[in-house]
Amino acid sequence: MERVKVLVTGGAGYIGSHTVVELYAAGYQPVIVDNLSNSSLDVLEGIEKITGVSPLFEKLDCTDIDAMRNLFQRDKGIRHAIHFAAYKAVGESVEHPLIYYRNNLVSLLNLVEVMEEQGPSSIVFSSSCTVYGQPDPEFLPVSEDAPLQPAQSPYGKTKQMCESILEDTIKSGNSKLNMISLRYFNPVGAHPSAHIGELPRGVPQNLLPFVTQTAAGLRKELSVFGNDYNTPDGSCIRDYIYVCDLAKAHVAAIDRLQSMHERGTLEYFNLGTGRGLSVLEVLDEFMKANSLEVPFKIAPRRKGDIEQVWADPSKANQVLGWKADTPLDQIMKSAWRWEKRIRNL
Numbered sequence: 119m120e121r122v123k124v125l126v127t128g129g130a131g132y133i134g135s136h137t138v139v140e141l142y143a144a145g146y147q148p149v150i151v152d153n154l155s156n157s158s159l160d161v162l163e164g165i166e167k168i169t170g171v172s173p174l175f176e177k178l179d180c181t182d183i184d185a186m187r188n189l190f191q192r193d194k195g196i197r198h199a200i201h202f203a204a205y206k207a208v209g210e211s212v213e214h215p216l217i218y219y220r221n222n223l224v225s226l227l228n229l230v231e232v233m234e235e236q237g238p239s240s241i242v243f244s245s246s247c248t249v250y251g252q253p254d255p256e257f258l259p260v261s262e263d264a265p266l267q268p269a270q271s272p273y274g275k276t277k278q279m280c281e282s283i284l285e286d287t288i289k290s291g292n293s294k295l296n297m298i299s300l301r302y303f304n305p306v307g308a309h310p311s312a313h314i315g316e317l318p319r320g321v322p323q324n325l326l327p328f329v330t331q332t333a334a335g336l337r338k339e340l341s342v343f344g345n346d347y348n349t350p351d352g353s354c355i356r357d358y359i360y361v362c363d364l365a366k367a368h369v370a371a372i373d374r375l376q377s378m379h380e381r382g383t384l385e386y387f388n389l390g391t392g393r394g395l396s397v398l399e400v401l402d403e404f405m406k407a408n409s410l411e412v413p414f415k416i417a418p419r420r421k422g423d424i425e426q427v428w429a430d431p432s433k434a435n436q437v438l439g440w441k442a443d444t445p446l447d448q449i450m451k452s453a454w455r456w457e458k459r460i461r462n463l
């Protein structure tokens with residue numbers, strides 16, 4: 119049987135590449151478009167090593183509407199898209215807001231517009247738990263109907279604005295699209311094969327890449343940003359989700375959209391484990407799983423950090439029939455295996 123095609127924008131990126139692998143394993147035909155602004159062609163080789171097939175790829179910028187339209191005109195078979203392509207560095211977005219607004223908003227607008235032209239089709243959008251800000255204690259763990267809070271950064275605002283674009287499109291009552299917005303908590307780890315993983319540019323801003331680079335000797339020590347928060351050990355709490363589990367949730371979302379009969383729907387799902395871990399616990403789990411010592415110091419709080427947030431993933435568990443269940447030590451091992459591979463250790 120012919121594989122159902124799924125467009126994956128940003129498919130050469132961190133979460134995108136892992137999702138391409140899972141789509142292929144589930145019997146779909148992923149079609150990657152990526153402008154390679156934060157990824158490289160090596161990722162495609164990594165995907166090929168895992169799946170045994172060279173992925174369909176086109177270098178394309180989603181902010182170019184003519185190129186997008188042209189893609190759909192050439193490939194009439196595409197009815198589903200997963201939209202990863204976006205800038206995602208919080209600090210950079212504060213420094214260069216216009217670049218973030220243009221890239222993240224225009225690429226989504228183009229995709230929605232072009233897919234509406236295709237007739238009945240569906241979009242999975244990469245959103246973030248950042249839309250919840252710091253939930254009040256009674257809303258923890260946070261579920262999809264917790265109140266949203268104004269985002270702290272232009273990056274976060276683009277996620278909220280993109281969700282509003284989807285919402286208003288559906289509210290118009292004349293959309294032929296079905297859409298799912300997936301709110302990711304903190305994706306971590308790498309494919310167990312270590313052929314694909316996260317490749318941060320410059321000094322990593324996210325916790326686990328900083329930990330693995332410190333373990334590899336690239337950084338002197340980890341700074342734990344704050345130990346005076348109102349949490350059991352004083353460091354911030356997040357919900358760390360294994361990137362392969364996250365990737366599988368996208369397959370479950372596409373399965374759901376594929377079998378949907380009504381048109382003009384939009385659903386939100388939290389993608390997390392339901393387990394909150396502090397920064398110090400993450401560090402400890404990483405060291406234990408890999409029998410390593412990672413030097414660290416307690417540093418001042420990072421501006422704009424949320425004290426604690428973790429997911430209530432029960433909606434995704436029930437409706438998508440999906441669960442993030444990879445044990446923590448496997449996740450930590452995968453992160454280290456990947457770091458060792460890319461540093462030739």
Ligand code: UD1
Pocket residue numbers: 206208246247248274304323324325326328340341342343344354355356397420422423424
């Ligand atoms: C951040 C964004 C989130 C975005 C994500 C994208 C905020 C509040 N959230 O998530 O919207 O989707 O990045 O990548 O900006 N930490 C250290 N030392 C480090 C690095 C991090 O202690 O060197 C701590 C942080 O203070 C935080 C935790 O580790 O408590 C996780 O940080 P990070 O990986 O940057 O993710 P978020 O801040 O949760």
